[in-house]
Amino acid sequence: MSLFPLHLQVATLEHLPQIVELDQVCLGGLWTLDGYKRELESPNSSLLTLSIPLNPNLDKIIGCGCFWAILEEAHITLIAIHPDYQGRGLGQFLLYALLKDAVVRQLERATLEVRVSNNVAISLYQKFGFQVAGRRKGYYQQTGEDALILWRGDLHQPEFKTQLQQWETEISDRLLREQFQVYLNSFGSMPNSRNLSSSNSARR
Numbered sequence: 001m002s003l004f005p006l007h008l009q010v011a012t013l014e015h016l017p018q019i020v021e022l023d024q025v026c027l028g029g030l031w032t033l034d035g036y037k038r039e040l041e042s043p044n045s046s047l048l049t050l051s052i053p054l055n056p057n058l059d060k061i062i063g064c065g066c067f068w069a070i071l072e073e074a075h076i077t078l079i080a081i082h083p084d085y086q087g088r089g090l091g092q093f094l095l096y097a098l099l100k101d102a103v104v105r106q107l108e109r110a111t112l113e114v115r116v117s118n119n120v121a122i123s124l125y126q127k128f129g130f131q132v133a134g135r136r137k138g139y140y141q142q143t144g145e146d147a148l149i150l151w152r153g154d155l156h157q158p159e160f161k162t163q164l165q166q167w168e169t170e171i172s173d174r175l176l177r178e179q180f181q182v183y184l185n186s187f188g189s190m191p192n193s194r195n196l197s198s199s200n201s202a203r204r
C-alpha cells in the first residue's frame with residue numbers, strides 16, 4: 001500500500017499565500033495576508049498547517065488551524081480543511097494538534113465560536129469534549145447568524161494527557177486507513193508517525 005506523506009507544521013512565511021487561498025475557500029476570507037503575518041509574529045498565536053508535497057519543491061497546504069493563548073485560555077480562531085480533503089479525519093488531526101499545543105503551553109481551557117448551522121464543525125468539537133456554554137445573537141455580520149460559544153475545560157488535568165494519547169492512537173489509525181503517512185516536527189510522535197527532520201531526505 002503506498003501512503004501519501006502528510007506534514008503537520010508550524011506555519012511559515014512561505015505558507016501564507018496558500019493559507020489565504022484556503023481561508024477564502026473554506027472560511028470566506030476571514031483574514032488577509034497581513035493578518036496571517038501578524039499571527040506568525042505573535043508569540044501568543046499558534047498557527048499550524050497540514051500539507052502534502054505536490055512535487056519535490058512545493059507543498060500544498062490542505063489545512064490550517066490557529067489559536068490565541070490568552071491568559072490560561074486557548075481561543076481557537078479558525079480550523080479549515082480544503083474541501084477536496086474533508087471527511088478523511090484531517091479536521092480531527094488538526095484539532096488534536098491544536099489542543100496538544102495548548103497543553104504544551106500549559107493552558108487550562110479552550111474556547112471557540114461556531115455558526116449554529118455548522119453541524120460538521122459542531123460534531124467535530126463535541127467529539128473533543130467541547131460543550132455549548134452560550135450563544136451570541138447575530139454574531140456573523142454578513143448573514144446575521146448566531147454563534148454558539150463552546151468551551152472545553154481541564155486541559156491541564158492529568159486525565160487530559162491520557163485522553164490525548166487515546167485520540168493519538170485513534171487518529172493515527174484513521175489516517176493510516178486513509179493512506180496518509182504522518183510526519184511531525186515539533187509535535188512529538190504519534191503511532192505510525194515519523195519525525196519531519198528524518199523525512200527531509202526522503203522528500204527532497
Ligand SMILES: CC(C)(COP(=O)(O)OP(=O)(O)OC[C@H]1O[C@@H](n2cnc3c(N)ncnc32)[C@H](O)[C@@H]1OP(=O)(O)O)[C@@H](O)C(=O)NCCC(=O)NCCS
Pocket residue numbers: 026027077078079080081082085086087088089090091092093114118119120121123124127
Ligand atoms: C469543520 C472541518 C474543519 C472538519 O474537517 P474534516 O476533515 O472534514 O473533518 P473529519 O473528517 O476529521 O471529521 C471530524 C468529524 O466531523 C464530523 N463530520 C465530518 N464530516 C461530516 C459530514 N459530512 N456530516 C456530518 N458530520 C461530519 C464527524 O463527527 C466527524 O467524525 P467521524 O469521522 O469520526 O464521524 C471542515 O469541514 C472545514 O474546513 N469546514 C469549513 C470551515 C469551517 O467550517 N471551519 C470550522 C469553523 S472555524
